[in-house]
Amino acid sequence: MKGAQILIESLLKEKVEVIFGYPGGAVLPLFDKLYDTPIKFILTRHEQAAAHAADGYARSTGKAGVCVATSGPGATNLTTGIATAYMDSVPIIAITGQVKTSLIGNDAFQEADVTGITRSITKHNYLVKDVKDLASTVKEAFYLASSGRPGPVLIDLPVDVQLQETELNYPQTIHLRSYKPTYFGHPGQIKKAAKAIAQAKKPVILAGGGITISSASSLLLEFAEKINTPVITTLMGLGCFPGEHPLYLGMPGMHGTVYANMALTESDLLISIGCRFDDRVTGRVDAFAPGAKIIHVDIDPTSISKNIKVDIPIVGDAKNVLSSLLEAVKTPPSTSAWLKRLEEYKKKYPLKYKKSFQGKIKPQYVVEEIYAQTKGEAIIATEVGQNQMWAAQFYKFNEPRHFLSSGGLGTMGYGFPAAIGAQVGNPERIVFDIAGDGSIQMNIQELATVATYNIPVKIAILNNHYLGMVRQWQELFYKRRYSATRLDNPDFVKVAEGYKVKGMRITKEKDVKKAIKEALTHQGPVVMDFWVEEEENVFPMVPAGEAINRMIGGMA
Amino acid sequence: MKHTIQALVENKFGVLARIASLFSARGYNIDSLAVAETQDPTVSCITMVVNAEDERVLEQIKKQLNKLIDVIKVVDLTKKEYIDRELLLIKINNTSLTPEKIRELKKDLELEVLEENKDYLIIEFLGDHNQVRHLLSSLKDTEVRELVRTGKIAITK
Numbered sequence: 001m002k003g004a005q006i007l008i009e010s011l012l013k014e015k016v017e018v019i020f021g022y023p024g025g026a027v028l029p030l031f032d033k034l035y036d037t038p039i040k041f042i043l044t045r046h047e048q049a050a051a052h053a054a055d056g057y058a059r060s061t062g063k064a065g066v067c068v069a070t071s072g073p074g075a076t077n078l079t080t081g082i083a084t085a086y087m088d089s090v091p092i093i094a095i096t097g098q099v100k101t102s103l104i105g106n107d108a109f110q111e112a113d114v115t116g117i118t119r120s121i122t123k124h125n126y127l128v129k130d131v132k133d134l135a136s137t138v139k140e141a142f143y144l145a146s147s148g149r150p151g152p153v154l155i156d157l158p159v160d161v162q163l164q165e166t167e168l169n170y171p172q173t174i175h176l177r178s179y180k181p182t183y184f185g186h187p188g189q190i191k192k193a194a195k196a197i198a199q200a201k202k203p204v205i206l207a208g209g210g211i212t213i214s215s216a217s218s219l220l221l222e223f224a225e226k227i228n229t230p231v232i233t234t235l236m237g238l239g240c241f242p243g244e245h246p247l248y249l250g251m252p253g254m255h256g257t258v259y260a261n262m263a264l265t266e267s268d269l270l271i272s273i274g275c276r277f278d279d280r281v282t283g284r285v286d287a288f289a290p291g292a293k294i295i296h297v298d299i300d301p302t303s304i305s306k307n308i309k310v311d312i313p314i315v316g317d318a319k320n321v322l323s324s325l326l327e328a329v330k331t332p333p334s335t336s337a338w339l340k341r342l343e344e345y346k347k348k349y350p351l352k353y354k355k356s357f358q359g360k361i362k363p364q365y366v367v368e369e370i371y372a373q374t375k376g377e378a379i380i381a382t383e384v385g386q387n388q389m390w391a392a393q394f395y396k397f398n399e400p401r402h403f404l405s406s407g408g409l410g411t412m413g414y415g416f417p418a419a420i421g422a423q424v425g426n427p428e429r430i431v432f433d434i435a436g437d438g439s440i441q442m443n444i445q446e447l448a449t450v451a452t453y454n455i456p457v458k459i460a461i462l463n464n465h466y467l468g469m470v471r472q473w474q475e476l477f478y479k480r481r482y483s484a485t486r487l488d489n490p491d492f493v494k495v496a497e498g499y500k501v502k503g504m505r506i507t508k509e510k511d512v513k514k515a516i517k518e519a520l521t522h523q524g525p526v527v528m529d530f531w532v533e534e535e536e537n538v539f540p541m542v543p544a545g546e547a548i549n550r551m552i553g554g555m556a
Numbered sequence: 557m558k559h560t561i562q563a564l565v566e567n568k569f570g571v572l573a574r575i576a577s578l579f580s581a582r583g584y585n586i587d588s589l590a591v592a593e594t595q596d597p598t599v600s601c602i603t604m605v606v607n608a609e610d611e612r613v614l615e616q617i618k619k620q621l622n623k624l625i626d627v628i629k630v631v632d633l634t635k636k637e638y639i640d641r642e643l644l645l646i647k648i649n650n651t652s653l654t655p656e657k658i659r660e661l662k663k664d665l666e667l668e669v670l671e672e673n674k675d676y677l678i679i680e681f682l683g684d685h686n687q688v689r690h691l692l693s694s695l696k697d698t699e700v701r702e703l704v705r706t707g708k709i710a711i712t713k
């Protein structure tokens with residue numbers, strides 16, 4: 001059997017249903033075999049979109065996503081998508097063609113050192129030089145991508161290896177002596193944590209993307225209710241705790257809620273699970289949770305005591321550790337006074353925005369309206385910037401795997417292709433991309449993809465004719481010197497129509513409801529170009545490098 | 557502070573590059589490096605000496621080393637008891653190193669003259685970190701043409 005066929009057979013063994021990608025010279029043998037397989041192939045119009053689509057598929061389904069590109073420029077175009085997946089621990093398998101083994105290192109046509117380039121943005125990568133290693137490499141790649149702390153794995157496959165013959169021998173099991181993730185928390189540490197929880201007066205849970213990855217949301221809910229402790233979720237953790245639950249405090253950090261940041265600042269015990277204390281969460285590190293003892297549960301030992309010094313580290317899988325903790329905590333702490341205090345903060349400083357003036361559209365209102373009309377059940381992908389923060393603040397996520405956003409890398413152009421991947425993986429669900437007028441243009445060519453396959457993604461552009469988040473910083477910290485942030489945009493309705501996609505422009509608040517309704521009843525993809533208040537800001541906001549209780553716009 | 561770090565790794569291509577990039581990405585230089593197969597030909601041992609300005613960063617690098625899929629085990633020897641050796645080959649202008657000086661050096665250092673002609677001498681020296689330092693300072697006044705070192709290897713007691 002030829003290498004290309006072995007690769008296809010291996011992907012079938014891994015139950016791959018769909019591949020996102022783009023053909024080219026160094027993957028011709030592979031694409032020839034793809035022609036005859038039951039695996040669905042989605043041709044994106046740029047390799048970066050293929051990687052993001054595989055990522056959106058993976059985040060929304062929990063299964064590894066697969067993308068394919070040719071050597072050289074095809075592979076380098078994947079890298080932004082790979083880096084995005086790496087920062088947010090998303091399992092994707094990137095397969096890249098490579099020039100003939102005899103030409104590697106010769107500056108051959110479309111050659112790039114792809115394993116070298118992707119070394120620091122993959123969990124692991126492989127250059128397969130012998131077809132006999134191919135099947136076991138694919139097996140290892142899927143295992144590594146999906147186990148422990150998940151992440152992208154790249155397989156670089158020279159074109160001649162795709163043509164070499166060998167017998168298919170797909171391994172059943174895998175043993176890697178050097179890779180043994182710790183799945184169960186150390187019993188001694190669990191005991192210490194349980195003791196600290198029992199003694200706490202002002203505990204707070206900080207839940208991150210790790211909860212979603214290990215499917216621990218229902219255990220988290222049980223745990224929080226048992227110890228009657230409020231829950232904050234990071235951007236990556238949105239949806240891992242019900243957004244409408246009375247114990248829920250929203251998101252912390254730079255654009256978090258006042259009450260989440262106050263809870264962290266005043267707490268005496270911080271129970272962090274599956275979150276890595278990103279600088280956007282902590283603000284000024286020495287003022288972060290200053291009075292709290294910190295329990296940190298994470299499957300990745302490198303996350304522990306990296307940014308924040310931790311008192312009780314527990315290396316393990318969120319689900320296993322939560323179930324151990326549930327067992328170990330016998331007496332829940334008495335938190336009623338603490339909850340009452342936080343309830344006051346919630347009442348006093350709710351998430352809010354100034355209502356519309358002269359019928360202009362408030363971007364937050366668009367998000368609220370999408371939330372209302374989808375009953376909070378849609379999968380929401382976002383781009384990066386103000387659109388992302390408003391989606392995070394005003395859409396209440398009740399389930400995990402419904403909010404897809406580039407948290408770590410902050411990749412503009414992520415949302416639309418990620419929404420495509422999510423829609424392909426969840427054909428029965430409504431999938432939105434909440435976008436900005438800047439970021440949508442970073443992968444707008446994918447309108448051709450949604451038109452070709454009739455992928456009914458709904459794109460809501462919060463069009464403020466600015467790179468809004470950068471403009472906001474310029475307004476607040478650079479004396480309103482709007483350097484390179486004003487956007488002279490194309491006519492998005494015409495652009496959509498040019499791609500044979502339905503386009504709508506909405507410029508008045510009173511038309512928002514109707515437009516979203518129309519988009520939801522339309523069978524195919526839709527572009528909604530909402531012309532929103534141009535200089536609206538995302539508040540509250542913690543200025544960079546400030547303590548998280550020093551928020552502007554939100555405590556007034 | 558200088559740290560001696562030892563890693564047992566899969567004997568495969570690319571592993572050294574992965575390790576080296578953890579240091580270079582943080583702007584850390586590797587002072588010395590020795591790599592070779594162990595008694596098990598599928599395992600290589602890498603011994604590195606690095607100068608860590610910030611112990612926290614080094615702690616993070618050690619964790620990251622452990623996280624690399626091809627790394628089997630990482631040990632920081634710095635606070636352990638160990639024996640270390642380094643091999644030096646030195647080419648010195650013959651006129652600047654008299655037989656008396658060699659005899660004097662040989663008194664407390666294990667060195668051997670491998671080659672001698674009217675132009676230069678080639679000296680071999682095997683010793684631990686401190687002896688190497690001692691030798692190098694003793695040779696300060698000689699005219700060294702070339703000096704090559706293996707990088708430190710070490711074994712715990």
